Amino acid sequence: MNKKIKILMLAGSVLAMAFFGGCTAVDPVARANREDMSQEGTIVFTRPARFTPWFGNYSISQFIEVTYEHVSRNGAGQLVVEVGIRNRGPVSWTNWHQQAPKVLNIAATCNFYGTSAGALGGPIVYQTNRRTLAINRGETFAYKAVCPVEGANGYQLVLGD
Amino acid sequence: MLRLVIPLVAIVSLLALSGCVSAQVSQPPVEIHPDTEPLNTGIQSADVRALAMKLCPELLAAPEIADAPGPVVVKVAPFKNTSRFFIDSSLFMKRLRLELNQYGGGQIRFQSDNDRVVKASSQVLRKRQEExxxxxxxxxxxxxxxxxxxxxxxxxxxxxxxxxxxxxxxxxxxxxxxxxxxxxxxxxxxxxxxxxxxxxxxxxxxxxxxxxxxxxxxxKEGIINLANYIDIIDERVRLGKPIDTASIVAEGSSSYNGAATAVGATAQLGTSTQIYEKERMLSQMLHDPSFRENPxxxxxxxxxxxxxxxxxxxxxxxxxxxxxxxxVSGRANYILSGEISGMSQRRDGASSDYLLISVQLNDPETQEIVYEGAHEVKRLTRTGVVYR
The missing domain is CATH 3.40.50 (Rossmann fold)
Structure with a gap:
């Protein structure tokens, strides 16, 4: 067979496979890496939509810092998470040129888990609503989440913009 | 040969592409998270959820509920809305009740304030009583x-x-x-x-x-029905008396003074006495509408x-x-009530609203507030506000 014909047939096959590949009814969903999850802290900030490999995230996470994190149980045995979230303004060299917002609006959701292993331990037993926190520059927001479900032992506070 | 291959590739490509054509569908409604409010106006669903999720654990941890020996029965009083926003004020209490029922572990029980439930309960109890x-x-x-x-x-x-x-x-x-x-x-x-x-x-x-x-x-209680009215008319026809209402009422008012009939008297006096009594009752019914209802x-x-x-x-x-x-309201251990209060300012088409949504748990005997929690929020709205 002519070499050109072989190349053309191969190209046609590849093209057909490429089109048919997009026609599958279902795709497998990526599973979270358990090793990566085990490295996650109890307070995390969601990855922002904008990301550049050279200058990192343009995220408001750079404007905040956690001043305290306190976990306790109240008289009714409910798990209580108290976190101080401060709007510290721009301190990173990557955003030195940016005007720090006077008021930060960040969303906070606290997920409670049955085991202290957090998300690794199993399903969420209770999830607080997505609460918008308005924090003035330099001020600390006293965030508090209480889990009404008995037996909650782990938690993860998810902050986002 | 090339002339054969090119159409072949084209056919394969067409076949592949034809399977990938999607039907033209109308734009589906956009479902958004109830904690978000794209219009950013007034009281939002996020406020309803925030109040419920904040107050649920607090209420369950209140000593009056957490340390109670058995389930605590709570009657819900209507939410009062004094803010400028038109909303179904019962929404806050419904969401809070849902949260408490879901996570309360049976420690807190609510009395239903639903008229349909009360009516159905009454019917069920009546049937049971008949049995x-x-x-x-x-x-x-x-x-x-x-x-x-x-x-x-x-x-x-x-x-x-x-x-x-x-x-x-x-x-x-x-x-x-x-x-x-x-x-x-x-x-x-x-x-x-x-x-x-x-x-x-x-x-x-x-x-x-x-x-x-x-x-x-x-x-004085009473009802009178059509059968009695027919009895009265039959009896009056038999006795040759006028059957207009005015005559019945006039005779009914005067012929019988309303004293309770003795046990034996009714039987001795016979049907006429019963008719007189019915005439009297008919007279009362015509004067007093409450007599037409089953007490x-x-x-x-x-x-x-x-x-x-x-x-x-x-x-x-x-x-x-x-x-x-x-x-059953007398069985309630506590009363749960709430209020939406607001303070608004407007300037240059923008309005600023401060909202305080508070919930109280009251002891019905002492009127003491045994628990009070609140959710407060301040919002700036630039367009599309509905004024009270």
Whole structure:
């Protein structure tokens, strides 16, 4: 067979496979890496939509810092998470040129888990609503989440913009 | 050869592409998270959820609820909205109630404030009560049949007459049906030792089976129905009296002074007396609309067996016949109430709203606030505000 014909047939096959590949009814969903999850802290900030490999995230996470994190149980045995979230303004060299917002609006959701292993331990037993926190520059927001479900032992506070 | 391959590739590509054509569909509605509000106006669903999720654990941790020996019964009072926003103010309480029911572990119970539930409960209880009455009549008949007082020494059957049941402070309840049911049960249970005379006949009876309706009420109660009206008209036609309402009312008001009829009097005076009584009641009904309604009170039926000679009730048994619609609010340990308060400012088309949504748990006996929680929010709205 002519070499050109072989190349053309191969190209046609590849093209057909490429089109048919997009026609599958279902795709497998990526599973979270358990090793990566085990490295996650109890307070995390969601990855922002904008990301550049050279200058990192343009995220408001750079404007905040956690001043305290306190976990306790109240008289009714409910798990209580108290976190101080401060709007510290721009301190990173990557955003030195940016005007720090006077008021930060960040969303906070606290997920409670049955085991202290957090998300690794199993399903969420209770999830607080997505609460918008308005924090003035330099001020600390006293965030508090209480889990009404008995037996909650782990938690993860998810902050986002 | 190339001329053959190019169409081949084109056909393969077309086949592949033809499978990937998607149908043209209309834009689906965008579903968004209830914690977000793209319009950013006034009171938002996020506020409803925030209040519920903040206050639920706090309420469950309150000592009055957490340390209570058993489930705490709570009655919900309507939410008061004094802000400028039009919303279904019960939404906050519904969401909080959902949260408490879901995570309360049975420690907190709410009394339903739903009218449909109250009505359905009333129907269910009435049906249950009817079952109880039927069972009770059987049991009562057995007791009467077994009572040696109602047995002749010579073995001849005891004769009983059924005298219509009268109402005490209540008009024209259908007691005759229950008396007839009891009569049949007695006849069956006694195996012929007690025999009944034909309805309406009292002569020659050893005893009268009769009774009284007794409502638990301090006011004059009563209902009158179409059957009674027809009785009145029939009787007046028979007696050659005018049948216009004014005449009936005039005679009804004057012919009978309203005193309760004695047990034996009704039977002795006969049908005419009952008609006069019905005329009087019809007169009252026309003057007082409350007489046309079945009073929502406990109604007891006091069944009596009376000796005709001295009109002495030798046997008496009273039981609950019709139950009042139960008011369970007295069982509530606490009252949960709430209020939406607001403060608004407007300038240059923008408005600033401060909202304080508070919830209180009150002790109904002392009126003390045993718990109070709140969710507060301040929002800047630039467009599309609805003013009260």
């Amino acid at each position: 109880k009455v039927r069972a009770y009549l059987k049991e009562l008949a057995k007791r009467i049949a077994a009572n040696p007082q109602f047995a002749n020494n010579d073995g001849t059957p005891v004769k009983m007459a059924v005298v219509p049941v009268i109402g005490v402070n209540i008009v024209n309840m259908n007691g005759d049906s229950f008396a007839a049911m009891l009569r049949a049960e007695i006849a069956m249970a006694s195996n012929g030792r007690i025999q009944f005379l034909m309805p309406g006949v009292v002569d020659g009876a050893d005893y009268w089976l009769t009774g009284q309706f007794i409502p638990e009420s301090m006011k 929502d009170v406990n109604k007891h039926l006091d069944m009596m067996i009376v000796r005709p000679d001295d009109k002495l009730a030798v046997f008496e048994d009273m039981f609950l016949l019709d139950q009042q619609t139960p008011d």
